[in-house]
Amino acid sequence: MKAVKNILLVGVGGQGTILVSKILTSGLVKAGYDVKMSEVHGMAQRGGSVTTQVRYGEKVYSPIIGRGMADILVAFEKMEAARWIEYLKPDGIVVVNNYEIPSLPIAIGKAEYPQGIMEALAKNFKTIEIDAAKTAMELGNIKTQNIVLLGALIKAFELNEIDWIEILKEIIPEKMLEINIKAFEKGMGL
Template identity: 85%
Template sequence: MPLEGLVNKMNSVKNILLVGVGGQGTILVSKVLTAGLMKAGYDVKMSEVHGMAQRGGSVTTQVRYGEKVYSPLIGKGMADILVAFEKMEAVRWIDYLKPDGIVVVNNYEIPSMPIATGKAEYPHGILESLKDNFKTIVIDAAQAATEIGNIKTQNIVLLGALVKAFNLTEVDWIEVLRETITEKMLDINIKAFNRGMEL
């Protein structure tokens, strides 16, 4: 393939970076996202980094999709969209966002161990700083999930917001949720997804 053709193929690849804290359901969202994009006929690569996930540490998943994807990894300055399930994680991973990329950030705080033990303070002004420097969409996913009836669905609220913000509406996401979420939790997660789309 001529170099120009390869560059065009690489340019057609979209990069989604999902970041959060262990237990927030980041990996479930990336699996739903991957399944939906594959259904739509894209080549999709996904990678996950758990870190100290079990202890409330960072969890990141990277989803890359397009006509042909050669690597699952997103380099610094390459993410088209960064979805942060927690505010401080947005700051921690912002270097990976393209200058014209979109940040979808959950207005939610999970204190890290130093903050929880009083050795550090949770930083102030995160949302203002993001808004000053990037195209930023702030979602109160925890509040929306609580109103729906289950705080644990805030990850699916964020999935709905991501689908809307990134215009991934060609996929039947409700069908994908049916195939990836247990029947017991399906209805509430469909509500969460639709709420995220509205937000």
Template identity: 60%
Template sequence: MVKSILLVGVGGQGTILASKLLTTGLMEAGYDVKMSEIHGMSQRGGSVSSQVRYGEKVESPVIEVGGADILVSFEKMEALRWLKYLKPNGKVIVNNYQINSMPILSGKFDYPEGIIEELSSKVQTTVADAAKHAAELGNPKVMNVILLGATIKSMGLESLHWDKIVRDNVKEQFAELNLKALQVGMGLV
């Protein structure tokens, strides 16, 4: 059976790195894995999405509308934007984190209220305060690895060799920090 994970966020949040770590771990575990990513205007704070599909045999990297087993959103408004891609019985992991887009910063639109409540009323939702946990670890840049940890736990993938995967794919001086972040994320689920 093929499983589909959709990771979404805003440029600069580390969505692609989290996807690459996930993909590497799944491949090393022997799964057939397909990953596709869309950067959009990511350098300018635009939407970023990454699709990871894995199983015995994966035909396509693309997750169709209503096809994701799990939606991992690094920014809460992005969760609403991508919700239609979730299966009816799918799960959402949402970072309780707000990044104001240009239309909001310019005053043309207001940031929507009640996003977490709306998500929770529609689907099984895990809310992560990854920014708070990353600050406690001393580096706001590990929010992505915290969310990766929550994803790993939600998908039942804890038994893979994440210690080795992280050590092999992040700079040596940040390996311990990222391993702690991964554990924090797993503890959120």
């Protein structure tokens, strides 16, 4: 692979965005790619935006993805997809968790959650809508929605040549491994 590929992961603090980027980075490094990762926590502990940029290829010089450069945008929350969509290439793919986490102004009634996000995304980009929260709840743990999204990302971006189950075994604590493997496989199927 000569061309550098750019993956932008966006979400809200506590959704596991950074864990997914670490799993992704580990798998790509093991597959022999040069990988650079950058993460921004912001006000993550207070429900703020979290972004992670993963770039990989034969040789990567910078971890930063510029506007209009992401090959794929994975949004763990719908409003975050809208907030970061300008970073996606015109022919890029957006994988969106159809999940809403109200920001503080929305939570206290000072603003409304924006409507029509999914429709606007689908009108302008190849959009894959995932209900990762529902899938995670069916598995018995809402916290696995990040791994559901990882599975969907792997499938959408055709990164199937890597043994992701082995990578999960190396990173996920043993007591949470079985449910996370199931979440990953469900995500691949979505």
